[in-house]
Amino acid sequence: MSRSLKKGPYVNKKLMEKISRMKAGDKNPIKIWDRSSVITPEMIGYVFAVYNGKDFIKVEAREEMVGHRLGEFSPTRKFIRHGGKMQRELEAKSKTEEKEGPVIAKVKA
Numbered sequence: 478m479s480r481s482l483k484k485g486p487y488v489n490k491k492l493m494e495k496i497s498r499m500k501a502g503d504k505n506p507i508k509i510w511d512r513s514s515v516i517t518p519e520m521i522g523y524v525f526a527v528y529n530g531k532d533f534i535k536v537e538a539r540e541e542m543v544g545h546r547l548g549e550f551s552p553t554r555k556f557i558r559h560g561g562k563m564q565r566e567l568e569a570k571s572k573t574e575e576k577e578g579p580v581i582a583k584v585k586a
Contacts (some may be wrong), residue, residue: 486544488516496523506535512548527551
C-alpha cells in the first residue's frame, strides 16, 4: 500500500544529513538500516550499504531507481534452488557433456 500523496515519500532524516555531508560521487558506502526509505534524486550517484537482516549489501543509486525503496535492492531471502537427487544428476550430466564437447551425430548418406 502506498503512502498518501499529501504526506509525500518517506525519507529518513539522518540519511539525508549523511548525504548532505558527503561529496558528490563519493564511493564510500553509507550504512543504512532503514530499508523503507525512498530513493530521491539527491541520492543518485551515492553507494548505500543496505542491511538485509544478516549483512550489508551495496546498492548504487541510479536514475531508474528514483521512487523505489532501498530495501527492494537488497533481498532478505536467499534462493538456493529446487530439486534434489534428480536435479543433481541432471546437472552432473550436463557438466560432463560440456567437458566432452558437442556430440556430433554421424549421418549416412
